[in-house]
Amino acid sequence: xxxxxxxxxxxxxxxxxxxxxxxxxxxxxxxxxxxxxxxxxxxxxxxxxxxxxxxxxxxxxxxxxxxxxxxxxxxxxxxxxxxxxxxxxxxxxxxxxxxxxxxxxxxxxxxxxxxxxxxxxxxxxxxxxxxxxxxxxxxxxxxxxxxxxxxxxxxxxxxxxxxxxxxxxxxxxxxxxxxxxxxxxxxxxxxxxxxxxxxxxxxxxxxxxxxxxxxxxxxxxxxxxxxxxxxxxxxxxxxxxxxxxxxxxxxxxxxxxx
Amino acid sequence: xxxxxxxxxxxxxxxxxxxxxxxxxxxxxxxxxxxxxxxxxxxxxxxxxxxxxxxxxxxxxxxxxxxxxxxxxxxxxxxxxxxxxxxxxxxxxxxxxxxxxxxxxxxxxxxxxxxxxxxxxxxxxxxxxxxxxxxxxxxxxxxxxxxxxxxxxxxxxxxxxxxxxxxxxxxxxxxxxxxxxxxxxxxxxxxxxxxxxxxxxxxxxxxxxxxxxxxxxxxxxxxxxxxxxxxxxxxxxxxxxxxxxxxxxxxxxxxxxxxxxxxxxxxxxxxxxxxxxxxxxxxxxxxxxxxxxxxxxxxxxxxxxxxxxxxxxxxxxxxxxxxxxxxxxxxx
Numbered sequence: 241x242x243x244x245x246x247x248x249x250x251x252x253x254x255x256x257x258x259x260x261x262x263x264x265x266x267x268x269x270x271x272x273x274x275x276x277x278x279x280x281x282x283x284x285x286x287x288x289x290x291x292x293x294x295x296x297x298x299x300x301x302x303x304x305x306x307x308x309x310x311x312x313x314x315x316x317x318x319x320x321x322x323x324x325x326x327x328x329x330x331x332x333x334x335x336x337x338x339x340x341x342x343x344x345x346x347x348x349x350x351x352x353x354x355x356x357x358x359x360x361x362x363x364x365x366x367x368x369x370x371x372x373x374x375x376x377x378x379x380x381x382x383x384x385x386x387x388x389x390x391x392x393x394x395x396x397x398x399x400x401x402x403x404x405x406x407x408x409x410x411x412x413x414x415x416x417x418x419x420x421x422x423x424x425x426x427x428x429x430x431x432x433x434x435x436x437x438x439x440x441x442x443x444x445x446x447x448x449x450x451x452x453x454x455x456x457x458x459x460x461x462x463x464x465x466x467x468x469x470x471x472x473x474x475x476x477x478x479x480x481x482x483x484x485x486x487x488x489x490x491x492x493x494x495x496x497x498x
Numbered sequence: 499x500x501x502x503x504x505x506x507x508x509x510x511x512x513x514x515x516x517x518x519x520x521x522x523x524x525x526x527x528x529x530x531x532x533x534x535x536x537x538x539x540x541x542x543x544x545x546x547x548x549x550x551x552x553x554x555x556x557x558x559x560x561x562x563x564x565x566x567x568x569x570x571x572x573x574x575x576x577x578x579x580x581x582x583x584x585x586x587x588x589x590x591x592x593x594x595x596x597x598x599x600x601x602x603x604x605x606x607x608x609x610x611x612x613x614x615x616x617x618x619x620x621x622x623x624x625x626x627x628x629x630x631x632x633x634x635x636x637x638x639x640x641x642x643x644x645x646x647x648x649x650x651x652x653x654x655x656x657x658x659x660x661x662x663x664x665x666x667x668x669x670x671x672x673x674x675x676x677x678x679x680x681x682x683x684x685x686x687x688x689x690x691x692x693x694x695x696x697x698x699x700x701x702x703x704x705x706x707x708x709x710x711x712x713x714x715x716x717x718x719x720x721x722x723x724x725x726x727x728x729x730x731x732x733x734x735x736x737x738x739x740x741x742x743x744x745x746x747x748x749x750x751x752x753x754x755x756x757x758x759x760x761x762x763x764x765x766x767x768x769x770x771x772x773x774x775x776x777x778x779x780x781x782x783x784x785x786x787x788x789x790x791x792x793x794x795x796x797x798x799x800x801x802x803x804x805x806x807x808x809x810x811x812x813x814x815x816x817x818x819x820x821x822x823x824x825x826x827x828x829x830x
Contacts, residue, residue: 333736340732344728362742
């Protein structure tokens, strides 16, 4: 199947419980190489959980995850689901960059050291090679001049751009953005979006969870509306926003966040 | 006639000597009466009449008189006369121990307190400092060992490997829950019954090391758990293993938070080392205790307190400096 060859990430019938609550209910999703998928929906709908399941920050209870056609994340022993070996999980994570709502920069390291940390510690690159990469990605997010600054001295937008650079330094095949602008002052949202947009223009595959409808419209190849752990609606931005007018749940949601 | 002459000479000699003798005893009786009536100064003057042996006086009476003068002047707080009189007594009778001791105590009493303190310091410091060096060694070794032990126990406590976690919980429970003194006794006096005999220094270091590891373990655990869970997630998302994330990301961020409470524990440690004096370790407290029991001199204890204070001040300063340096990245 030539189409499958193009699929970078495949989620198959993912179900996840938090206690008695079903956070993800039999969710399936294919993401093609270069595709930009934006997931929207009210809080508690399971969008972050879905994103975090991809790189094993959450462990799912049912279903399968395929990355580049190979099943990842779990071993199955006598029908029992076990997390994959730390080495395999670590490899999967190193291939998928993640950007968090609260940046989670390492405060005890400078911007440069933050970015170098992955290549040095995980990929065992030399300091010189890592510094080379770090300079490149910091330039890409427009923060070359802040390379020796600790996170405490950066604005929220700058922090998030360093966090993006940190993820990019691992040269990931897939980027996961978990509400990357939700913790930012409104005037700082733009610089982070522009960084993500330029990354998109380079052909990076992305799954983005966001509340920013305008941004979703602009960047997405596909928009998914999620609620109560299921995909309620999905389509191209054009399809999505026209169906939003007919689907009451989506129009309600959009009116609450606008 | 000759016979009468001899009788007269003998009678004269006897009467002269008896008069001389009677003269001194009269002086002592007179002086005694004067003391009884409260006229100390006059009593002293009376006693001064007894001549020194070089002027033909009786050595025994002279020494007796001078000692009495010394004691009376001492009672009158006239230390100068007291010193002079007892020195006179010693000069006349160099073997008189009473006079010697009296002179010593008068000299001590008449010296100003601050000078006395410094002379005592010069006298006692060498052996106190020897003890202080041992205290310093105990403190430094425990400070080096217990954070490592504490980190190990703390990581065990938060480990998901249950047997290890329970073992570490038990260590903390036991060593925080019993007196350090009891633990030291057990290690030094109890372990030989199990065939393990330790020299005092090893027993002391093991006791202090384990006890402080157990205390620090809880501080370190709290420190690790106080770091935002997003840090561990971000590290994992980069592909780090748990131990890499701990070592590179989480633990370095705990340093600033850990220095104040651990510094606090270490100040307590400096004073807790005094407990090992009970298992025949000669350290500062034990040295002070020995000197005090020999000389009953309170300055020994004051000197020991000063040395302890110097230690605690020194380490307080070091910890404050470290806290500032380690937390430099938090300064905007």
